[in-house]
Amino acid sequence: MKKALVTGGAGFLGSHLCKRLLDDGYEVTAIDNLYTGSEENIAPLASQPNFTFLQHDITRPFEGAYDEIYNLACPASPVHYQASPVETTLTCVTGFLNVLENARAAGSKVLHASTSEIYGDPLVHPQVETYRGNVNTIGIRSCYDEGKRCAETLASDFRRVYGVDVRMVRIFNTYGPNMHPCDGRVVSNFIMQALKGEDITVYGDGSQTRSFQYCDDLIDAMRLYMELPREQIDSFFAKKGIETPVINTGNPGEYTISQLVTETLRLIPDSPSKTVYRPLPSDDPKRRKPDITLAKELLGWEPRVPLAEGLAKTIEYFRNRVVKNG
Amino acid sequence: MKKALVTGGAGFLGSHLCKRLLDDGYEVTAIDNLYTGSEENIAPLASQPNFTFLQHDITRPFEGAYDEIYNLACPASPVHYQASPVETTLTCVTGFLNVLENARAAGSKVLHASTSEIYGDPLVHPQVETYRGNVNTIGIRSCYDEGKRCAETLASDFRRVYGVDVRMVRIFNTYGPNMHPCDGRVVSNFIMQALKGEDITVYGDGSQTRSFQYCDDLIDAMRLYMELPREQIDSFFAKKGIETPVINTGNPGEYTISQLVTETLRLIPDSPSKTVYRPLPSDDPKRRKPDITLAKELLGWEPRVPLAEGLAKTIEYFRNRVVKNG
Numbered sequence: 001m002k003k004a005l006v007t008g009g010a011g012f013l014g015s016h017l018c019k020r021l022l023d024d025g026y027e028v029t030a031i032d033n034l035y036t037g038s039e040e041n042i043a044p045l046a047s048q049p050n051f052t053f054l055q056h057d058i059t060r061p062f063e064g065a066y067d068e069i070y071n072l073a074c075p076a077s078p079v080h081y082q083a084s085p086v087e088t089t090l091t092c093v094t095g096f097l098n099v100l101e102n103a104r105a106a107g108s109k110v111l112h113a114s115t116s117e118i119y120g121d122p123l124v125h126p127q128v129e130t131y132r133g134n135v136n137t138i139g140i141r142s143c144y145d146e147g148k149r150c151a152e153t154l155a156s157d158f159r160r161v162y163g164v165d166v167r168m169v170r171i172f173n174t175y176g177p178n179m180h181p182c183d184g185r186v187v188s189n190f191i192m193q194a195l196k197g198e199d200i201t202v203y204g205d206g207s208q209t210r211s212f213q214y215c216d217d218l219i220d221a222m223r224l225y226m227e228l229p230r231e232q233i234d235s236f237f238a239k240k241g242i243e244t245p246v247i248n249t250g251n252p253g254e255y256t257i258s259q260l261v262t263e264t265l266r267l268i269p270d271s272p273s274k275t276v277y278r279p280l281p282s283d284d285p286k287r288r289k290p291d292i293t294l295a296k297e298l299l300g301w302e303p304r305v306p307l308a309e310g311l312a313k314t315i316e317y318f319r320n321r322v323v324k325n326g
Numbered sequence: 327m328k329k330a331l332v333t334g335g336a337g338f339l340g341s342h343l344c345k346r347l348l349d350d351g352y353e354v355t356a357i358d359n360l361y362t363g364s365e366e367n368i369a370p371l372a373s374q375p376n377f378t379f380l381q382h383d384i385t386r387p388f389e390g391a392y393d394e395i396y397n398l399a400c401p402a403s404p405v406h407y408q409a410s411p412v413e414t415t416l417t418c419v420t421g422f423l424n425v426l427e428n429a430r431a432a433g434s435k436v437l438h439a440s441t442s443e444i445y446g447d448p449l450v451h452p453q454v455e456t457y458r459g460n461v462n463t464i465g466i467r468s469c470y471d472e473g474k475r476c477a478e479t480l481a482s483d484f485r486r487v488y489g490v491d492v493r494m495v496r497i498f499n500t501y502g503p504n505m506h507p508c509d510g511r512v513v514s515n516f517i518m519q520a521l522k523g524e525d526i527t528v529y530g531d532g533s534q535t536r537s538f539q540y541c542d543d544l545i546d547a548m549r550l551y552m553e554l555p556r557e558q559i560d561s562f563f564a565k566k567g568i569e570t571p572v573i574n575t576g577n578p579g580e581y582t583i584s585q586l587v588t589e590t591l592r593l594i595p596d597s598p599s600k601t602v603y604r605p606l607p608s609d610d611p612k613r614r615k616p617d618i619t620l621a622k623e624l625l626g627w628e629p630r631v632p633l634a635e636g637l638a639k640t641i642e643y644f645r646n647r648v649v650k651n652g
Binding site: 085089139140152153154157158242 | 465
């Protein structure tokens with residue numbers, strides 16, 4: 001039985017990935033410091049004999065030998081990472097260093113969750129993997145953006161110097177059940193506000209666009225990517241002239257924030273909420289949309305869950321878990 | 327007597343700064359792991375009672391309380407940092423974290439040596455401080471470039487969150503005595519090759535440009551910057567809408583690599599060297615030139631040493647120290 005480690009395993013995406021790995025027959029260990037993750041997310045997995053949860057902060061080294069490590073640990077929402085910016089940077093860099101050292105010692109494959117935030121407020125649209133980004137090094141979002149950029153560098157050098165088999169996904173905006181209800185992201189914000197009948201707050205004029213990837217689509221991509229033989233990956237990226245295996249994963253469907261409000265309210269027809277507008281925060285990206293050509297070619301993957309379907313499932317989750325629990 | 331710490335104090339720039347601080351009446355401690363620094367650089371200071379050298383790697387915490395810390399530790403030449411890329415990134419991030427934690431505990435002022443490398447291969451010319459750069463996260467230069475970007479982020483967050491008085495200079499190409507003779511930089515390369523009568527190797531066609539700042543000019547800027555009252559700095563950058571005090575320091579005079587060859591050979595008239603051309607390495611920036619408006623306005627500073635004068639002094643150094651020593 002193959003052993004997998006998921007850092008950030010009690011978080012939104014980590015918990016979905018743990019479930020999928022258990023379904024796929026893995027022995028799964030989830031590590032999480034529970035800063036933004038929650039035991040509630042993994043409660044449905046706790047009774048499974050092949051599942052272990054360790055409350056631990058990856059900025060400190062950890063033991064164990066795994067066949068596969070999925071590095072998902074890091075607060076990913078501005079409201080969380082800006083509350084502890086130094087710790088966020090260290091989770092990205094020191095935390096990932098500990099993961100890579102563990103993988104190096106055990107010969108593990110590593111799938112690292114990078115992010116579309118490494119593109120910053122992009123000047124190239126849609127974003128391709130060779131785009132170098134437009135990131136402010138000294139702003140309030142930098143702790144996450146630069147930490148994640150630096151993590152990509154560490155991954156690349158562990159691969160180049162020590163031969164560690166690291167693959168990276170740059171995850172674009174993803175939503176679904178188990179999202180943190182107070183993470184300040186548009187999908188959870190709008191749903192929570194609509195369910196509670198509060199004003200729906202739009203930052204800026206609502207014309208900025210986002211792509212919305214349903215969590216199951218991302219988990220599909222991650223699993224497909226990890227299953228590929230290293231040689232196939234190496235030869236694919238060598239042909240593309242890209243130094244390290246990194247692919248965008250996201251839904252290229254582009255929606256304005258205003259369209260998301262409309263869709264959310266359509267699916268919660270009894271909501272009395274009205275929309276109000278607030279100033280755009282510093283460094284907020286105005287447009288972001290993945291080019292997923294590489295993921296399509298390499299994995300034969302593309303997102304399958306339409307926004308209306310994913311949004312309905314997410315609303316159902318928030319209705320059952322959050323609103324009823326008060 | 328004020329106490330100053332210089333990390334990387336046995337390096338090229340660190341050794342000049344230590345000397346200046348001693349001349350200015352400081353008690354000076356130099357920390358260096360001697361990876362690229364050398365005791366020879368600080369040998370002339372060793373006899374001074376106010377000078378202490380500690381061989382230590384800043385990626386491990388260190389003790390002591392200083393009024394001022396100058397963070398210069400990091401291999402800065404591709405030939406060195408690419409030989410140990412992971413350690414380079416960690417010197418930038420973990421090393422600087424230790425410096426910042428030390429400063430936070432002691433209430434020290436910090437001057438951090440950032441670099442023009444954070445602009446990568448710039449698409450804006452000349453580079454202004456608000457330019458976000460064009461840096462590859464996964465290439466062979468990334469360990470330095472992204473490590474240094476991440477260090478700027480740490481500095482900004484230590485300032486924002488913990489109130490640490492950090493000031494940053496983005497240092498453009500600087501040369502002078504005490505440069506490492508084998509650092510692979512154009513100035514030292516060309517001088518060494520010309521003195522030894524070897525072929526002068528130009529990477530690319532020689533049309534790429536660089537700016538060349540003489541070390542004394544940079545040390546002037548660093549000392550002026552550190553002497554400014556915090557309030558004056560805060561108000562200056564607030565008016566500019568820049569979140570953290572960061573200024574370019576470099577010489578805006580722009581020379582092609584071919585012009586540098588010509589100037590070097592003019593100053594070493596007895597050299598039999600010929601010029602040969604080699605392919606440009608991956609990620610090598612094609613043009614770089616500082617916009618020093620902010621430094622001029624804030625410090626009343628601009629470089630004073632012309633290339634011919636600085637180059638003559640550097641040639642003299644290499645002739646006496648390196649060539650005669652074999």
